[in-house]
Amino acid sequence: MYCEECKKRPATVHLTSIVNGVKVESHLCEQCAGQKGTIILDLNQISIPNLLGSFFGNTYNVKGINESEPASCPGCGMTFNNICESGSLGCSQCYQVFEKEMDPILRRIHGNTQHVGKIPSRGGGKVLIKKQVDELKNALQQALAREEYEKAAEIRDSIKSLEKQFE
Secondary structure (H helix, E strand, O other): OEOOOOOOOEOOEEEEEEEOOEEEEEEEOHHHHHHOOOOOOOOOOOOHHHHHHHHHOHHHOOOOOOOOOOOEOOOOOOEHHHHHHHOOOOOOOHHHHOHHHHHHHHHHHHOOOOOOOOOOOOOHHHHHHHHHHHHHHHHHHHHHHOOOHHHHHHHHHHHHHHHHHHO
């Protein structure tokens, strides 16, 4: 396949973009892609630590880092700068020590800071019911705090029916 622009050199850069739900593909040579301003990544030069470290880097404006006196983890001795450079934490205590710095980063990467996991297809029904019961118990406490007793009674009945299904 030849370049769609110059039609002389082989197409080595393949771009796919979706604009307003329409998929558009372009096949270009390296020279034409460079002239269009396309960034070409050499996968041989990308390392996983550098990629993960970029999540912690200055390009994301991580707030809350006191650069005058960097804190270090008592478990492994890592500083937040070491974590930024390596892209990995030293031990499990690093999560507590660098919680302020890690919270916005984890939110950005994963969308949440609390693991919610997946429910297994086999035997997952009980887990799902237990989760619904826990949510209803929280709703019951909130309804009681707001003195909405009729709603609390409905929630209580729902909890009882779910607990019967659980057995």
